[in-house]
Amino acid sequence: MESDPRTPCFFICPYLGGNHLNTLQNYGWNELHQTHWIEHQENFKSSEGKIGRVTLEHKHMYRVVTELGEWLAVCSGSLLHRAIDRRDYPAVGDWVAIEQMPGEERGIIHSILPRTSVFSRKTAGDSMTEQLIAVNVDIVFLVTSMNEDFNPRRLERYLVAAYDSGAIPVIVLTKADLCDTPQDFIDQASNIAFGTDVFAVSSKTGAGIDHVIALLKDGKTAALLGSSGVGKSSLVNAICGDATMDVQTIREDDAKGRHTTTHRELIALPAGGVLIDTPGMREFQLWNDSESIEGSFSDIEALTASCKFNDCSHKSEPGCAIQQALADGSLAEDRFMSYLKLQREIAYLERKTNTQAQIAERKRWKAIAKTQKR
Structure with a gap:
């Protein structure tokens, strides 16, 4: 009888110890994740807990591959209660602590291991x-x-x-x-x-x-x-x-x-x-801090450091390395304009997210205060 090609191929994974048959090495399990798992196990109260990796997410349902095969899974109530923003929920690529529902090919995700990126x-x-x-x-x-x-x-x-x-x-x-x-x-x-x-x-x-x-x-x-x-x-x-x-x-x-x-x-x-x-994306708005621009625009960052004045606005100041590079053609104007646009976009995003974070924190403490009064 031929095996179903969708069925995972199992083998011994030395990182987990014992003689468990699993597919986790096929899915990127390594010593760093093993270290995270050992440190994270104290959050597990059930002896049935397994490690798994999220391979698909769809409307708060997840497909998770484990040493025992693939399970459909949902988040536990405690995980949902602890979640504040999107990063507190599982995502494709996450390693998670998961418990199998008795007698079913389904699981409950209890927690998320620390992410490397x-x-x-x-x-x-x-x-x-x-x-x-x-x-x-x-x-x-x-x-x-x-x-x-x-x-x-x-x-x-x-x-x-x-x-x-x-x-x-x-x-x-x-x-x-x-x-x-x-x-x-x-x-x-x-x-x-x-x-x-x-x-x-x-x-x-x-x-x-x-x-x-x-x-x-x-x-x-x-x-x-x-x-x-x-x-x-x-x-x-x-x-x-x-x-x-x-x-x-x-x-x-x-x-x-x-x-x-x-x-x-x-x-x-x-x-x-x-x-x-991942799905194709025509609109890609950044979600990060301004330091990440340095890696992508290292040429402009280097020129900025060569300006005569530390607070150079790169407009009309004497000794501006940026203006000199634009004049001699060593820096393309559209690249510099893109650099300025991304800086403005990230600065605006940081202001808005900081304001929203403050509002969310006030709401959270109000909710805690109401609970304590009850």
Whole structure:
């Protein structure tokens, strides 16, 4: 009888001890997570507690892979009671403490292990809330195609968010087989991503795919980030060597894509490593602090340090290194404008979030006071 291809392949995991059969190493379990688990076990009251990783999230329901297979899970009442903001809830990529419901392939998530990285953005629209894209990620693949949809300014935003997350950014330029001048796109990406690896790949011919796969060795977890139609799903299929993800074509008139991936999902790769595929995002508003700009705009930060005056506004002061670089062409004006725009955006976000945090804290203490009176 053939096994169901969706059934996880089990093996011995030395990190957990004992002779448990499990899949956790396939999903990125390592010694650091083992240390977190040992430190975190004191929060467990049930002897049935297991460790698991969230592979899918859908409307407060989660799919969690454990040493005993995959379970559908919900958060426990105590976890929900402790939660204040979005970061207090599980996200795709989280390692969680989970208890199996008796006699069912379902579980209850009691707590979340400490995260090694958090990749997030501001929720689309006017809401001042954070949306978690992926957590516990080692590498962020910033995916963009080598056609009319290539956008250096959007790529700069992705880089800022990647540096802030704690993960390593890597730029992946797709559709090399359809591009006559791939080196032009590589140069453009390299000029705004100092010290960041840039790979040109073709999911159709397989060119460059080995370089991407090599980065995932030793059980690394990577997230794919990019707009619709840049070829993320095709890249996943090329890395996996099969049709793991559905693929749709781009529109010929503007090279923009249609949504293929509609949710975040964690995928264990046959050759080792883990991928988190994410839906395409045309709007990407930052959710971080201003220090993260330094990594993405290190050239401008270096010029700023060379200005004659420490409080230089980079407008008309004598000895301004920024104005000199703009005049001689060593700094592109649109890149500097993008830098200023992102600084203003982050400053505004910090003011708004600080105000909202104060309001939320007052509401919390009012609720505590009412409870004590009762």
